[in-house]
Amino acid sequence: MSCASFPSPQKGGSSQRPELSEEQKQQLFRGACRRVAAAVRRAPAPSCRELLGPAADIPVYGAFVTLKRGGRLRSCCGHIGASLPLSEAVDRAADRAATDDPRFPPITSAELDELDVDVWLLWGPRPIQARGEERVAAVEIGKHGLQIARGHARGLLLPGVAVEHNLDARAFLQQVCLKAGLPIDAWKDDDVELQVFEGEAVHGHIEVEIEDERLPAVAGGFYPATPKGIQRMLDEMFAPVSSAEPEPWAGVLAPHAGWIYSGSLAAAVYSRVKMPECAIIFAPKHRPYGARWAVAPHRRWLFPGGTVESDYELAKRLAGGISGLEPDSVAHRDEHAVEVHLPLLARLAPKMRIVGVVVGDASLHELLGFGVGLSMVLRELPQRPLLIISSDMNHFADDVQTRHLDRLALDAIATLNPEQVYETVRRNRISMCGLAPCVVVMEALRWLGCLKRCEIVGYATSADAGGPKERVVGYAGVLFN
16 A cells, blocks of 8 residues: 655645646556556666657656556555656656565566556645644545655655545554654654645556567578578578478477578478477577566567467466566567577478577576476467477587587486486586576476487587587487477
């Protein structure tokens, strides 16, 4: 029932109620929601000014944004001042509510579409001149909010608090004292400053924009930038592939380097697989921004000349069923370790849906828990997707040392024991970037009863493609059933 506390009662401030049309109120609400979502996703935050137009400069005493989940307070923060432009006050309130209420952990991407939002606009601050018990009569429930200050102690409650909790004026005064950390009857004391203000809220369920398309980020770098270039290189990569009939496999490990180095090995892996209707690519998190564990919330993936559909409902189920996994587009925005696989998979299975997940570094315990959670989600599906581990092997040792270290890692993978894989890679300091996705997928397959054998399709280093032997990256292709 409380809101974040603010400085001592303000002198002055906007005394007029901001006159907004219903359309402007909805634009204000939409802008606040957009600002909250951007702050949570650590994305550039558009100002409410863009939606409000001339109304953006209407002066207000302050603004608060309250976020609730399942009827319970999740955050409530705001900004007050002598006189603030409407858009600035709401921008500040939304940013703080999303990330900076010290009473609660920050809002996560997974929570966004479950939030109810109140956007409060405040005006008309005035001090209560009455003394002692007479102050009760100065507070009008349903109209007034309260702000209190004595020394460094201060607190603020919005007008809706009294209504929501069925408080009379005396109880409301007592609650603002408690909010400030003052004795419950401190409101009677002459050295306590009390102020009332008025406010109005726009209520609703949060409006979250879904980024329908994930645009290509590494075309022209990791693979060709033109449709013709992509098709020509796909022809070359798939040309030497065995003509053996593909078989169902529960999971694969495939490399994600530039196609000139590892594309042929990835093609050899995928050509062995009878493709199901859906696949989930688990990739390492190479970029620092965005959620640590992030499922892509997009509806489709784009690459030059092609489109791959995602499975938005499955992405939501994964985020809802796996602790710590968030729907977050920011973590996927520049990540190459999913994107490089898309044209290969689209060549073999144009209608297959693909969900992308990036997995940041974590302890063995956390990764095994991720794998168990993944298996529980997959058990409920009518058809299980192909699980793809996107990973290169050791990085930047010389060719001899890299082959030795990667042999250790592949021997550990062959034990079908994800704990041994983790411990072997860590103990020998093997810079296998997809270790976290590998442990997650192997653990999920183990719980699903689909980790009984593996087959190494091939191994290579960047030196095999003409790179220098003094500094190489290793690549492996593995099938799991």
